[in-house]
Amino acid sequence: MPPDTSPLLHVRPYVAADRPACLALFASNVPRYFAPEEVAEFEAFLRAPAGDYVVVEREGEVLACGGCYVREGIGRLSWGLVSRAHHGQSLGRALLAWRLQRLWVDHGVSEVAIDTSQHTAGFFARHGFRVTRQLADGFGPGLDLVAMTLRREDWLARADGAAAALRPSSSIEPRA
Numbered sequence: 001m002p003p004d005t006s007p008l009l010h011v012r013p014y015v016a017a018d019r020p021a022c023l024a025l026f027a028s029n030v031p032r033y034f035a036p037e038e039v040a041e042f043e044a045f046l047r048a049p050a051g052d053y054v055v056v057e058r059e060g061e062v063l064a065c066g067g068c069y070v071r072e073g074i075g076r077l078s079w080g081l082v083s084r085a086h087h088g089q090s091l092g093r094a095l096l097a098w099r100l101q102r103l104w105v106d107h108g109v110s111e112v113a114i115d116t117s118q119h120t121a122g123f124f125a126r127h128g129f130r131v132t133r134q135l136a137d138g139f140g141p142g143l144d145l146v147a148m149t150l151r152r153e154d155w156l157a158r159a160d161g162a163a164a165a166l167r168p169s170s171s172i173e174p175r176a
Contacts, residue, residue: 007059009091011098014053014065019046021062022055028084033119035140045079052102053078056095064091068099068112074149075103075112092123104152113149121146128155 014022026034026042034042051069055062066080077099082091103109113132116124117139121131129148138145 009063009094010057011054011094012057014046014049014055014067018055018062018065022046022065025062025065025081025083029081031142032084033081033117035143037140042079050078051076052099054095054098056082056091056098064095066095066099068103070103070107070109073109075100075107075109077112077114080114093127096124096127100150100155104155110152111149112152113147116146116148118144118146121148124148124150128158 023039023043023046026039030036030039049067051067053067054065056064056066063086064080064082067078069076069078077096080092080095080099082095100112103112112129114124114129115138118134121129125131125148127150129150131146132149133145133147135145137143
């Protein structure tokens with residue numbers, strides 16, 4: 001197999017200049033993954049992101065963004081999204097890997113939680129998250145709120161190699 005010569009992905013902290021790109025990512029995912037009425041909440045979040053919020057870029061183009069923080073000893077994932085044009089290219093997996101690594105190692109949490117929708121719950125389930133609660137139309141008409149959690153011990157014990165697959169890969173270079 002020839003070596004991978006695709007440009008590297010860079011994970012770096014979000015800065016205010018990334019706001020238009022992040023809003024464009026969001027718009028590309030409405031209405032399937034986000035309700036139109038959520039844009040105001042996302043805009044407010046971008047003005048003062050809580051915790052660690054990062055963008056994933058390739059050759060200067062922002063392709064994904066997402067964050068994480070700790071509340072009451074539990075890691076939380078926030079506003080993770082990938083450009084709709086780049087779904088299915090492992091960017092979501094790379095972003096999840098970065099956030100889990102940050103929470104497990106740097107913050108020392110033993111559990112991570114997320115509130116997501118029925119459209120992305122399968123993605124998180126494939127990585128070991130378990131549904132703890134569902135609320136029909138919780139994010140808006142047709143977008144159910146699905147609360148999920150992942151315990152660090154379960155993630156590490158996964159026999160199918162998913163934990164290894166989520167470790168940050170050498171193709172992702174964090175920038176200072």
